[in-house]
Amino acid sequence: GAGVSQTPSNKVTEKGKYVELRCDPISGHTALYWYRQSLGQGPEFLIYFQGTGAADDSGLPNDRFFAVRPEGSVSTLKIQRTERGDSAVYLCASSPTPEYEQYFGPGTRLTVT
C-alpha cells in the first residue's frame, strides 16, 4: 500500500511569509507525528496527533507553529512569519497506534531566504 506522503517536497519562501506543509498518513493510522530535522542532526519531535486532537504539542518551538488534523487523517503544519532559522526538513510519520513503529514520509525541505 501507499506510504506516508508529504507535499510539497521542497518549499522556498521569503522571511516573514506564511507556509503550509501537508502530510498524508498511511490509511488507517490513527497516530501522526511531525518532526523537524536540521542539517547534520537527528529529527526533533514537534507535535503528535491521536485522531483529530493534538495529544502532545510540547515540541513546537513557539506560537508561530501550529498544526491541525481536522478529520483524523491528513495533517497540515502551519508556520507564520517564517524566519531563516525555520529552514529544515520537516518530516511526518504515522503509526497504527502509538505503541507501534513509526513510518516516515520523505519530508518537505523548507528554505527561508
Next chain:
Amino acid sequence: SQQGEEDPQALSIQEGENATMNCSYKTSINNLQWYRQNSGRGLVHLILIRSNEREKHSGRLRVTLDTSKKSSSLLITASRAADTASYFCATDAGISGSARQLTFGSGTQLTVLP
C-alpha cells in the same frame, strides 16, 4: 533536545566487513529503535528492541540493548555499498498508551566502499 548520542559520528569500511554503531541514552525507555536515512530525507525503520529484550536479529542486522548502561549497538554484517547511509537510534520513553514521541540521536554516517 537530543537524548541519544551515536558513536562513531562517521564510519568508513570496505564492502564485506562488519559495521558496528553504538548509541547511548539518558532516561528510562520503553523501547529503542534504529532507523536508516539516505540523502537527508525519509527515514526507514530497521528494528525495534523493547526494554525487556537484550538482543534482536533481523537479516544482516543485530541489535543489542543494555538498559543498565543505557546503551545499544547496531551491527550490520557483510556490509554492502548499498548500506551507505546515516543510521539513527531513537528512544521511546512514553508510558503505556501515552504519546510516543521518539527522541533521536545525531546519527552515524556509514560509508561502505566497494
